[in-house]
Amino acid sequence: AETVDRPGEGIGWRTLPGAAIPNEGWVRFHPAPAGRGTVATLRIRFDPPGGPLGDGLIKLLGATPLDMVADAALRRFKNLVETGEIPTTARQPAARADTH
Structure with a gap:
């Protein structure tokens, strides 16, 4: 991708x-x-795959997969900026083993 960074x-x-x-x-x-x-304001423009059929499906669903990915990415970015880390549900190496 081509990028532009304006500090x-x-x-x-x-x-x-x-x-x-x-x-x-x-x-x-x-x-x-x-x-x-x-x-932080995110704007994305894209051409949905599938042409008019893909566009109609997006309108029917009310949100695109890209909307969902963008929302999750902005939430992770917010957490990183505010806390210095990204929350995860993954098991931590230092965690105790399951006893069940």
């Missing part, structure tokens, strides 16, 4: 020709009201 403003990208799902997007950062942190 203090945001990051943008565009997939290269031949990508499985051509898309482009932008993440913008700006101060939240009353000095309460930073607001």
Whole structure:
């Protein structure tokens, strides 16, 4: 993908020709009201696979798989920025063994 990084403003990208799902997007950062942190806004544009049929299916579902992936990615990013780590349900190596 081609990327554009504008420090203090945001990051943008565009997939290269031949990508499985051509898309482009932008993440913008700006101060939240009353000095309460930073607001991150994600915009993505893509051509759904399947042409008109794929577009109709997306409208029927009300959300795209890309929406769901973007939401999860923004939540992980928020956790990383706020806490320095990404929560996981994976077993930790230091965890006690199951006794059941």
